[in-house]
Amino acid sequence: MRDEGIGVSLRLTVTLRHARQLPIIMIMFSRVSGMNNMIMKQVGRLGYFRRHVSTLLPYLTMRKLSNLILNIIEHRLVISSPRSLPPYVKIEPTPLCQLRCTGCQQSEDNFTATLRHDMHMPVDRFRRILEPLAPTLMGVSLSYRGEPLLGRGILDMIECAHELGVAVSFPSNLSMPITAQRAERLVKSGVDTIYISLDGASARTYEIYRRGGRFDLVLKNVALLAETKCRLGRARPRLIWKFVAFEHNRHEMPEVKQRYRQYGFDSYEIVRDVDSAEIVASKRRRFKDLREKRRGCFWAWNTLTVAENGDVHPCCAVDHSGHSLGNASAGDILSIWRGAAYTGLRQAFRTGKPEEMFPSCARCLGHRARSPAT
Ligand code: SF4
Ligand code: SF4
Numbered sequence: 168m169r170d171e172g173i174g175v176s177l178r179l180t181v182t183l184r185h186a187r188q189l190p191i192i193m194i195m196f197s198r199v200s201g202m203n204n205m206i207m208k209q210v211g212r213l214g215y216f217r218r219h220v221s222t223l224l225p226y227l228t229m230r231k232l233s234n235l236i237l238n239i240i241e242h243r244l245v246i247s248s249p250r251s252l253p254p255y256v257k258i259e260p261t262p263l264c265q266l267r268c269t270g271c272q273q274s275e276d277n278f279t280a281t282l283r284h285d286m287h288m289p290v291d292r293f294r295r296i297l298e299p300l301a302p303t304l305m306g307v308s309l310s311y312r313g314e315p316l317l318g319r320g321i322l323d324m325i326e327c328a329h330e331l332g333v334a335v336s337f338p339s340n341l342s343m344p345i346t347a348q349r350a351e352r353l354v355k356s357g358v359d360t361i362y363i364s365l366d367g368a369s370a371r372t373y374e375i376y377r378r379g380g381r382f383d384l385v386l387k388n389v390a391l392l393a394e395t396k397c398r399l400g401r402a403r404p405r406l407i408w409k410f411v412a413f414e415h416n417r418h419e420m421p422e423v424k425q426r427y428r429q430y431g432f433d434s435y436e437i438v439r440d441v442d443s444a445e446i447v448a449s450k451r452r453r454f455k456d457l458r459e460k461r462r463g464c465f466w467a468w469n470t471l472t473v474a475e476n477g478d479v480h481p482c483c484a485v486d487h488s489g490h491s492l493g494n495a496s497a498g499d500i501l502s503i504w505r506g507a508a509y510t511g512l513r514q515a516f517r518t519g520k521p522e523e524m525f526p527s528c529a530r531c532l533g534h535r536a537r538s539p540a541t
Contacts, residue, residue: 222359222405223305226334234303242468245461247514252303253471253504257483258296259311260318261287262475266340266379270442272312274378287319288475294327296473296495301331306359309337311474311483316343318475325356336360338409341388342380350388350395354404362409362436363389368422375415386430393431408435413443458532463516467528471504479503481512481525488526 231254238251262282264273272278297307307328309315315337318324328335341363345353363385367373370382392406408427412420420437427435439446457464466472466482473479477496492512493503503509508525515523521534 219306222336223334226306226332228302228332231303231305235305238468242463242465245463245513245517247510247517248505249468249513251468252300252501253469254303254305255308255470256297256300256304257308257311257470257472258293258324259288259313259473259475260293260309260315260321260324260337262311262313263317264312264314264340265317265343266314266377268378268380269376270440286475288324290320290323290327292477292496293320293324296477296500297328297331297333299499299501300471301328301333304333306334306336309335311472313475314340314343316341322352322356325358329357334359336362338362338364340364340377340380341385342377343388344384345388345391347391347395350391351399354392354395354399354401357401358404360403360405360407361392362407363432364409364411366411366413367416368419368426372416372419376411376413389431405433406431408432410435410437411440412437413440454532457516458519461517461519463513464528464531467509467513467516471500473500479509481509481528484527484531490526492525 234251235254238249238254241249241251263284263286264271267274297304309318309321309324315321316339321337325335335358337358339361341361364377365373365382365385366376367382373382373385374380389406392404396402396404408423408430410416410420410423423435423437441447456462464482470482471479472481472483473495474491477494478491479493479495479500480491492508493506495503511523512525512528515525515528521529521532524532524534
């Protein structure tokens with residue numbers, strides 16, 4: 168009851184302007200009080216909502232909005248052959264990354280052994296995937312497994328997405344040399360939002376997780392992008408400081424709020440480490456709920472994920488099984504979205520039969536996965 172009361176009063180006093188301060192408040196608050204779930208969910212959603220709306224609004228059409236609404240309804244009803252198209256898509260410019268962050272598959276030999284230096288999605292493949300989805304698409308994130316800015320075609324992809332009327336964002340570690348010309352081309356490309364991974368307010372804490380990353384280089388690049396935007400009179404890209412809160416850097420969270428503007432960021436986002444006890448417990452509850460109440464996982468309806476080679480996956484969950492829902496280089500993306508593999512994946516949430524589940528979904532729901540594809 169005490170939690171409910173505080174949650175209500177917080178929700179009433181929050182404004183969109185204050186939303187950017189809330190991630191810090193909610194994490195600090197949960198640490199001293201030991202209570203978190205409801206308040207954190209509501210407040211976190213508000214900040215998330217504010218950031219995403221400002222990115223997507225300039226591209227919004229009635230067709231996109233009605234597709235989104237239909238998609239939400241079809242997901243809620245666990246309709247395995249939805250009439251709606253995915254409101255979001257993730258497309259991977261490259262699976263390569265120059266860092267080896269602790270906990271990322273880039274630090275696992277069995278993943279890096281599969282990579283080749285020529286793994287860059289060609290722009291014509293990107294266009295072929297995006298074009299049929301664009302009229303109903305809320306946004307594209309140029310991301311999946313690697314560092315997007317290493318993708319050779321990324322600037323052309325941004326321009327292509329805008330030509331098709333789609334908002335574009337991507338995450339970046341930004342820990343690579345960026346020349347003034349490259350910064351100018353990036354700003355002029357019109358990319359809407361860049362989420363910059365900087366998990367520390369000092370080099371010492373930052374470099375614990377971001378192995379191979381350089382704190383000073385990231386800040387130098389943020390300053391260069393901010394200065395370039397200012398010189399060209401551009402409001403975009405919005406530069407978001409993305410801070411993953413681990414035990415070793417939590418004490419620096421207040422500094423994010425104090426310093427983000429000084430460094431050149433427009434905003435910040437604090438998220439918890441996916442391996443933290445709270446996130447693991449919350450995921451366990453969510454998947455138990457999906458399993459027991461036969462609900463559909465959000466990702467299987469809302470977001471289509473495409474790897475550099477065109478393989479389509481239901482989400483960005485790590486999956487070494489070799490399964491995919493089809494290949495968008497060879498086939499048409501709409502046929503994949505409406506095809507037997509995707510329909511079967513969604514249907515399995517309703518039937519709850521582990522043997523019918525896509526392997527990574529079966530794992531999420533706590534079942535033994537099928538053996539890898541041959
Ligand atoms: S920057 Fe991202 S993709 Fe690269 S190693 Fe770190 S977490 Fe993985
Ligand atoms: S792998 Fe997990 S997160 Fe991804 S769609 Fe399946 S159940 Fe959802």
